[in-house]
Amino acid sequence: MEHIGMQTIKFENPPTILETASIVGPKEAQGPMAKYFDQCIEDEFWGEKSWEKAESKFVKETVSTLINKSGISVQDIDYCFAGDLLNQCISSSFGLRELNIPFFGVFGACSTFVESMCLGSIFVGSGAAKNVMCATSSHFCSAEKQFRFPLELGNQRPPTSQWTVTGSGAAILSASGEGPYITHITPGKIVDMGIKDANNMGAAMAPAALDTLITHFKDTGRKPSYYDAIITGDLGHIGKEILTELAETKGYNIKSNYNDCGVLMFDKESQDTHSGGSGCGCIGTIFSGYFFKQLKDNKLNRILLIATGALMNSTSTQQGESIPGIAHAISIEI
Amino acid sequence: MDFIQSIDWMQLLRCFVVGGLICIIGQVLIDKTKLTPARILVIFVTAGAILGGLGIYKYVIDFAGAGATVPLLGFGANLAKGAIEGVKEQGLLGAFIGGVRASSGGIAAAVFFGYIASLIAKPKIKKQ
Numbered sequence: 001m002e003h004i005g006m007q008t009i010k011f012e013n014p015p016t017i018l019e020t021a022s023i024v025g026p027k028e029a030q031g032p033m034a035k036y037f038d039q040c041i042e043d044e045f046w047g048e049k050s051w052e053k054a055e056s057k058f059v060k061e062t063v064s065t066l067i068n069k070s071g072i073s074v075q076d077i078d079y080c081f082a083g084d085l086l087n088q089c090i091s092s093s094f095g096l097r098e099l100n101i102p103f104f105g106v107f108g109a110c111s112t113f114v115e116s117m118c119l120g121s122i123f124v125g126s127g128a129a130k131n132v133m134c135a136t137s138s139h140f141c142s143a144e145k146q147f148r149f150p151l152e153l154g155n156q157r158p159p160t161s162q163w164t165v166t167g168s169g170a171a172i173l174s175a176s177g178e179g180p181y182i183t184h185i186t187p188g189k190i191v192d193m194g195i196k197d198a199n200n201m202g203a204a205m206a207p208a209a210l211d212t213l214i215t216h217f218k219d220t221g222r223k224p225s226y227y228d229a230i231i232t233g234d235l236g237h238i239g240k241e242i243l244t245e246l247a248e249t250k251g252y253n254i255k256s257n258y259n260d261c262g263v264l265m266f267d268k269e270s271q272d273t274h275s276g277g278s279g280c281g282c283i284g285t286i287f288s289g290y291f292f293k294q295l296k297d298n299k300l301n302r303i304l305l306i307a308t309g310a311l312m313n314s315t316s317t318q319q320g321e322s323i324p325g326i327a328h329a330i331s332i333e334i
Numbered sequence: 335m336d337f338i339q340s341i342d343w344m345q346l347l348r349c350f351v352v353g354g355l356i357c358i359i360g361q362v363l364i365d366k367t368k369l370t371p372a373r374i375l376v377i378f379v380t381a382g383a384i385l386g387g388l389g390i391y392k393y394v395i396d397f398a399g400a401g402a403t404v405p406l407l408g409f410g411a412n413l414a415k416g417a418i419e420g421v422k423e424q425g426l427l428g429a430f431i432g433g434v435r436a437s438s439g440g441i442a443a444a445v446f447f448g449y450i451a452s453l454i455a456k457p458k459i460k461k462q
Contacts, residue, residue, distance in 0.1 A: 026459065044459040141459055151457045155371045156364055166459075197368060272461075 005219025016177025169284025202239025233283025382410020
């Protein structure tokens with residue numbers, strides 16, 4: 001393990017992503033990605049009394065699916081890194097409380113999945129752990145309630161707003177395995193360009209994604225064309241355009257191989273999700289469901305996964321503060 | 335049949351048009367500004383109270399009936415009207431009592447029916 005350039009860590013013994021799992025909700029089940037997920041749940045409550053309980057159940061069931069699929073026992077998982085959007089990360093801690101695995105709660109807003117994988121890969125890459133689990137979740141209803149308005153109010157969503165994905169994604173990183181490998185991680189800096197609109201997160205987070213993207217290329221000496229796919233999550237349609245343009249002005253052309261999980265998750269025309277998907281669960285489920293399989297099937301060999309987060313809460317929004325953005329990147333190669 | 339014959343269709347049309355115009359203002363504010371629905375609500379009630387207090391809104395009510403009283407502007411106008419009447423009856427104290435007294439029926443009904451709705455309905459995910 002070696003620190004290279006400004007912010008990047010390069011692994012001499014790169015951790016393998018052993019297995020992934022994903023479960024999504026009803027809206028995602030109608031989207032173009034539905035067939036790649038392990039399970040699609042038609043009831044947003046999933047038989048529970050509250051959305052918060054439902055979100056915890058998404059985490060619990062996803063992790064249970066993951067452990068079954070991976071073929072390794074719970075005792076062999078040394079540490080767990082997980083987080084979500086709800087206050088004090090209760091979806092993760094309530095969903096994982098019966099698991100008996102040492103637990104690190106991670107908060108990185110929508111960047112949580114990749115942040116967890118960064119931390120997990122350092123644990124595995126350094127030899128501190130053989131297997132670690134990374135998990136994340138989000139739920140449209142619990143997120144609307146906490147960050148915007150109660151659903152009972154029935155207010156309209158503005159055109160720039162993104163749709164919080166209902167779902168949970170999880171992955172096991174292992175010291176032994178045959179790839180796909182996490183070869184580099186580039187943890188990001190907090191970037192705040194003064195955007196204050198909580199309904200336009202893509203614009204708030206795009207500059208952070210740009211910063212991490214450029215830093216990653218500078219640190220590793222790679223070019224955008226090195227990767228088969230550069231994937232952000234979740235800038236949405238507006239943020240994706242902003243990032244593409246910003247990158248071009250800085251001399252990096254990512255038009256041909258760049259896409260965003262928030263764009264991929266829903267069909268913009270038929271599902272009316274405005275600017276696309278968002279939430280920890282968006283990149284969590286799309287990576288776990290789609291991209292991991294593409295890597296396993298050798299359809300993609302090198303991807304750069306950049307998760308972006310908006311580091312605000314409802315109090316800071318009410319007090320008129322701007323939205324600090326962050327983006328963490330991991331390079332995954334066969 | 336007497337009931338149908340007694341309907342003033344022009345009154346219904348005026349009610350529909352004025353009520354609709356007020357709602358269009360709200361929709362434009364949601365779509366074209368960054369105002370939250372809560373702020374728009376407060377703006378409407380305050381505007382209604384000012385228009386009511388200045389005696390302008392009563393012409394709108396005379397013209398459009400429920401098309402003017404049912405939207406939030408009507409609630410604000412009602413508050414102002416009640417406060418003015420309260421002052422006439424009870425002096426300064428009436429300014430604090432009158433507004434809520436005049437709109438007490440609406441407030442109590444909102445709480446009552448809101449409570450009933452919360453018992454029988456369950457919130458759902460949005461369709462869009």
